[in-house]
Amino acid sequence: xxxxxxxxxxxxxxxxxxxxxLLIGEISLYFTENRLSYDVQHIGQIPAIVNDIKQGNSPRxxxxxxxxxxxxxxxxxxxxxxxxxxxxxxxxxxxYPDDTVLTDWLYVYRRFVQPANTQLRLVIICFANDHxxxxxxxxxxxxxxQFAGLSLAAEAFSHDVLSLSDRVRYLLGATSRxxxxxxxxxxxxxxxxxxxxxxxxxxxxxxxxxGQAAAHAKPPTYNQLARFLNIVTSDGTKVVxxxxxxxxxxxxxxxxxxxxxxxxxxxxxxxGFERTGPGDFLDSLHLAPAAAERFSKALGSALVGNDxxxxxxxxxxxxxYRTEPSxxxxxxSGMAR
Amino acid sequence: MLFNSWAFWVFFAVVISVxxxxxxxxxxxxxxAASYFFYGWWDWRFLPIITFSTFMDFYLGVMxxxxxxxxSKRRYVWLSVTVNLLxxxxxxxxxxxxxxxxxxxxxxxxxxxxxxxxVLLPVGISFYTFQSMSYIFDIARGVTxxxxxxxxxxxxxxxxxxxxxxxxxxxxxxxxDALGRGLLKQIETPRxxxxxxxxxxxxxxxxxxxxxxxxxxxxxxxVNTIFNRDASQLTGIxxxxxxxxxxxxxxxxxxxxxxxxxGVARWMGIDLMDNFKVPYLAISPSDFWRRxxxxxxxxxxxxxxxxxxxxxxxxxxxxxxxxxxxxLGGIWHGANWTFVFWGLYHGALLSLYRLMGWENVxxxxxxxxxxxxxxxxxxxxxxxxxxxxxxxxxxxEFLYLMATDWRVTPTAIAMLxxxxxxxxxxxxFEYWTTSHANNLLGLTQSPWIARASVYxxxxxxxxxxxxxxxxxFIYFQF
Numbered sequence: 001x002x003x004x005x006x007x008x009x010x011x012x013x014x015x016x017x018x019x020x021x022l023l024i025g026e027i028s029l030y031f032t033e034n035r036l037s038y039d040v041q042h043i044g045q046i047p048a049i050v051n052d053i054k055q056g057n058s059p060r061x062x063x064x065x066x067x068x069x070x071x072x073x074x075x076x077x078x079x080x081x082x083x084x085x086x087x088x089x090x091x092x093x094x095x096y097p098d099d100t101v102l103t104d105w106l107y108v109y110r111r112f113v114q115p116a117n118t119q120l121r122l123v124i125i126c127f128a129n130d131h132x133x134x135x136x137x138x139x140x141x142x143x144x145x146q147f148a149g150l151s152l153a154a155e156a157f158s159h160d161v162l163s164l165s166d167r168v169r170y171l172l173g174a175t176s177r178x179x180x181x182x183x184x185x186x187x188x189x190x191x192x193x194x195x196x197x198x199x200x201x202x203x204x205x206x207x208x209x210x211g212q213a214a215a216h217a218k219p220p221t222y223n224q225l226a227r228f229l230n231i232v233t234s235d236g237t238k239v240v241x242x243x244x245x246x247x248x249x250x251x252x253x254x255x256x257x258x259x260x261x262x263x264x265x266x267x268x269x270x271x272g273f274e275r276t277g278p279g280d281f282l283d284s285l286h287l288a289p290a291a292a293e294r295f296s297k298a299l300g301s302a303l304v305g306n307d308x309x310x311x312x313x314x315x316x317x318x319x320x321y322r323t324e325p326s327x328x329x330x331x332x333s334g335m336a337r
Numbered sequence: 338m339l340f341n342s343w344a345f346w347v348f349f350a351v352v353i354s355v356x357x358x359x360x361x362x363x364x365x366x367x368x369x370a371a372s373y374f375f376y377g378w379w380d381w382r383f384l385p386i387i388t389f390s391t392f393m394d395f396y397l398g399v400m401x402x403x404x405x406x407x408x409s410k411r412r413y414v415w416l417s418v419t420v421n422l423l424x425x426x427x428x429x430x431x432x433x434x435x436x437x438x439x440x441x442x443x444x445x446x447x448x449x450x451x452x453x454x455x456v457l458l459p460v461g462i463s464f465y466t467f468q469s470m471s472y473i474f475d476i477a478r479g480v481t482x483x484x485x486x487x488x489x490x491x492x493x494x495x496x497x498x499x500x501x502x503x504x505x506x507x508x509x510x511x512x513x514d515a516l517g518r519g520l521l522k523q524i525e526t527p528r529x530x531x532x533x534x535x536x537x538x539x540x541x542x543x544x545x546x547x548x549x550x551x552x553x554x555x556x557x558x559x560v561n562t563i564f565n566r567d568a569s570q571l572t573g574i575x576x577x578x579x580x581x582x583x584x585x586x587x588x589x590x591x592x593x594x595x596x597x598x599x600g601v602a603r604w605m606g607i608d609l610m611d612n613f614k615v616p617y618l619a620i621s622p623s624d625f626w627r628r629x630x631x632x633x634x635x636x637x638x639x640x641x642x643x644x645x646x647x648x649x650x651x652x653x654x655x656x657x658x659x660x661x662x663x664x665l666g667g668i669w670h671g672a673n674w675t676f677v678f679w680g681l682y683h684g685a686l687l688s689l690y691r692l693m694g695w696e697n698v699x700x701x702x703x704x705x706x707x708x709x710x711x712x713x714x715x716x717x718x719x720x721x722x723x724x725x726x727x728x729x730x731x732x733x734e735f736l737y738l739m740a741t742d743w744r745v746t747p748t749a750i751a752m753l754x755x756x757x758x759x760x761x762x763x764x765x766f767e768y769w770t771t772s773h774a775n776n777l778l779g780l781t782q783s784p785w786i787a788r789a790s791v792y793x794x795x796x797x798x799x800x801x802x803x804x805x806x807x808x809x810f811i812y813f814q815f
Contacts, residue, residue: 010785011536017789018796025797165343182801189801193758195751202748206562207805 022178029177036184039098043146046108049093050116056091059121059313062113063094064105068244069126070096071286074296081300087314097146101131101138103160106228107148110155120237122312124303126244128271128285132256133220140166141173145180159227201283222259229263238312239265242299245273247281266308273298338378340597341549348375353604361527365488368605372497376461379501383459386424387495393420394469395490398483401476410477417473421466428458433672461501463669465494467636472508472521474640481510485525493521496607498598502591504612504632516635517610528606533781540781540788541600547795548593552759554804556586559752564725568734573742574749576735580718582752583725585760588616591630596777611777615767617717620709621696622686625717637666655691660684670724675732679723686716759802766791 034041053060063069075092082090095108105125113120137143137160148156153174161170172179190196232239241260243252252269260267273295280291287295303309310316338345352371359367377384394417401413426434442449472493475481484490499506509519563571563579571579595612602609612632619625626634645658660681667680690696700706726732770779780788 011539011788013785014536014789014792017786018793021793022796022800164347168343178800182803185801190755190758193751193754195747196754198747199751203558203562203805206565207558 025178026176029181033177033181036181036188040181040184042095043097046095046097046112047116049095050112050118053091053093053120054116054118056093057089058091058119059088060091060118061093061122061124061313062118062120063092063096063124063126064108064113065096065126066100066131067096067098067286068128068246069094070098071282072126072244072292072295073299074293077293077296078300078303081297082304085304087304090313099139100142100147101135102127102133102224102228103137104139104143104147106224106231107143107152107156109228109232111147111149111152114231114235120235122309123232123237123239124242125239126242128244128246129250130220132222132225132241134222134224136163137161137166139183140169141180141182144170144173145177146173150174160224205284220253220255222256225256225259226263229260229265233264238308239263240303240306240309240312241265241267242302243267243269243271245271245275245280245287245295247284266306268299268302268306268309270295270298270302338375340594340601341546348378349601356605364528365492365524368497369488369492369495372492372495372500375497376495376500379460380457382457386428386459386462387465390421390424390466390469391491391494392487393417394473394494395484395487398473398476398490401473402483414473414477418470421470425462425466428462430668430672464503464505465500467633467669468505468507469494471505471636471640475508475510478510480512481508481519481521484508484521489521489524492524496520496524496602498601498605498607499609502594502598503630504595504598504610505636506609506632516632518608520607520609523607530606534603534606537778537781538600538603540778541596541603543600543792543795544777545593545596545598545600546799548589548596548763550593550804551795551798551802552589552763553586553593555755555759555802556582556589558804559755560586560725563752564727564731568731568738571738572744572746572749573738573740574745575752576738577718578749578752578756580722580725580735582756583721584617584714584718585756587721587724588613589760589763614777615771617714617764618710618768618771619713619717620700620706621713622683622690622716623696625713626683626687633666633669637662641665652692656688659687659691663687674729675723675726678729678732679720682720682723686720762794 029036034044053062063073063075073094075094078092079090082088095112097104097108100108102125109123140161143156143161144150144153148170153170156170157167161167169179174180178185187200190200229239249271252267252271257267276291280288282288303313338348348371352368356364356367373384376387397413397417401410404410404413439449472481472490476483484493493506493508496506506520507513507516509522513519559582560579563575563582592613595609599609599611610632612630614628614631616625616628619628642658642662645661646654647658648655661684663684664677664680667676667678667683670676670679700709722732722735726735766780767777770777773779774782780791
């Protein structure tokens with residue numbers, strides 16, 4: 001075996017070279033991360049969004065969610081619904097990192113919103129399916145890198161990131177941009193394969209249905225939800241959960257209603273908002289623009305007509321007010337039980 | 338504790354750190370304890386079964402070696418085979434055969450019912466049972482001696498890198514040099530640090546992780562997308578591409594496991610045999626079985642096919658022996674009719690090639706070799722359909738669609754693109770490396786810059802292109 005082939009010394013050169021390549025990848029991403037996706041840009045803007053809310057007029061409202069919020073909520077239309085019944089203007093901020101669930105939102109709140117002391121009146125969370133259920137962390141690296149970070153690692157490890165594998169992935173996500181952004185890089189590269197953009201949602205549905213089948217083997221629990229509500233309501237902020245329409249109907253368990261009530265929050269059921277056909281949805285989850293306008297209007301009216309939300313936003317209990325007819329009986333019927 | 342989990346690597350880091358500081362005798366005890374801990378991690382209830390099997394075969398081995406009576410030897414061998422197969426049959430096959438038996442009785446009007454055994458299948462039972470049996474057979478044949486003590490034999494059976502999914506290692510009998518160094522012989526010999534142990538181990542581990550995590554798991558997502566769908570939603574081309582994806586999934590998954598096992602063992606100074614040699618370059622069925630799951634195919638050849646008479650006794654006897662061997666090889670994989678038909682199919686392929694004399698025809702040119710490789714790959718893929726299908730009805734539906742519906746869809750194009758993206762670099766690499774060396778170690782003998790380039794690619798792919806879901810190794814279920 002000659003000196004260039006494998007022995008311990010040349011193997012260390014090989015390992016050093018691989019580490020150098022990884023370092024170059026890290027440095028490159030440091031400068032180009034924002035170009036990877038709109039979602040990365042949005043997450044980078046969260047501190048500025050929170051600051052804008054803080055600087056705005058009271059009442060201050062935060063929509064915290066995922067792409068359901070991004071696709072479904074038009075803050076201008078929500079405000080217009082309020083202005084239509086002569087309610088004062090409000091400051092609305094939207095935070096909607098993609099593919100996130102309650103655990104991620106909890107840490108977004110803990111890391112970005114709580115320390116800023118924004119004096120929010122209301123946090124509104126648009127959810128569907130199992131977004132509020134207890135369950136394993138979906139994406140530990142993103143939790144580590146973008147939502148909780150190293151500063152909240154101890155809290156995350158004691159409540160949410162429990163397995164060794166998840167903890168390692170969390171720490172790698174918190175310390176390596178390459179690791180944290182790998183799914184986004186993967187999507188960008190695979191998008192070059194013809195037909196991949198159409199095929200990816202099919203794979204995602206299969207993966208998701210596998211996961212849901214496993215999750216539905218036992219009834220859902222809501223301990224994480226109780227923890228989230230305890231944290232947010234301790235800051236004097238009210239919370240409204242909005243059951244958001246998706247293409248396939250989904251149930252709202254009684255236990256969910258009870259957990260939300262116990263936590264001092266409210267639920268508004270808009271799953272059955274007025275639909276006009278398959279064109280209401282861009283895919284299996286997200287509202288098309290025209291449907292999003294109708295949904296935002298319906299939500300604005302529902303918030304005005306809801307005692308809990310009305311009191312939180314405008315400080316007075318609802319007296320004889322009726323929601324503006326939005327052409328939808330389902331909004332009224334879908335109010336909190 | 339999966340090889341592709343962090344828990345395993347923490348476990349292994351602890352084991353190897355302690356291992357090399359221990360004297361030889363203690364290394365054996367320590368590795369045995371680590372192996373039982375590793376096995377018990379899956380489910381501690383599996384431990385009594387492997388312990389019982391180990392005790393029985395160790396003492397039967399001693400008794401076989403110490404008796405001069407052929408009748409007694411044969412009795413001890415049959416005792417070992419019967420008990421081992423009973424264990425295997427109870428855990429793996431009882432429910433299948435009892436169901437089939439009751440169904441058969443019901444179909445002729447006899448109402449019957451047999452108790453259902455609700456037990457977990459102990460992982461790796463097929464592998465360590467066959468390994469123990471080969472030890473007993475070799476002692477009975479007089480080609481090897483019993484283990485020097487019980488602890489060495491216990492480690493031979495339970496050595497954790499290969500415990501769950503092989504390779505099925507031989508003890509180190511005479512005449513088995515082609516299968517590499519026997520595991521029992523290595524365990525009984527003090528370890529020696531070789532200068533390339535680290536490099537070769539690293540190569541095997543990286544290659545194995547790349548195969549499993551990057552190719553196997555990503556192919557699994559494609560395969561599940563096709564095989565979990567209703568046939569009415571598929572086209573024939575999609576079915577075909579789904580089978581291609583499974584061909585790469587099962588190869589990457591299983592050979593990835595074997596590769597990691599080799600690397601981990603190598604870092605402990607122990608060699609495990611090559612279980613795969615670029616099987617999709619095979620030009621005939623027998624060539625395929627010389628390249629695929631070599632430790633099982635050679636086991637079946639040595640202890641079943643040859644015991645049945647092998648190539649002796651004329652044409653029909655040879656074909657009978659081939660069919661029996663392959664059907665039992667199929668059943669070894671699991672209790673399902675699809676595995677029976679898979680074995681039957683491969684037996685038929687081997688018989689056909691033998692009858693027609695195609696086995697012995699050497700390729701005359703690269704083009705000749707190429708079309709035979711392509712043909713063989715598709716014949717293997719047909720077998721994989723039997724292997725992967727949920728039931729024979731799905732096999733029929735896929736075959737019908739592939740014969741009648743040739744619509745090219747965006748799904749089929751995207752899947753082909755993904756297979757090419759993930760699997761083609763591996764195929765090219767393995768073709769290149771085997772054309773430079775007798776095994777997959779060609780890269781370890783290349784200049785460091787070549788290794789650095791390949792390793793950097795593998796590591797980047799491992800980081801960036803992990804599948805949305807991590808899967809267990811397919812062969813764990815066997």
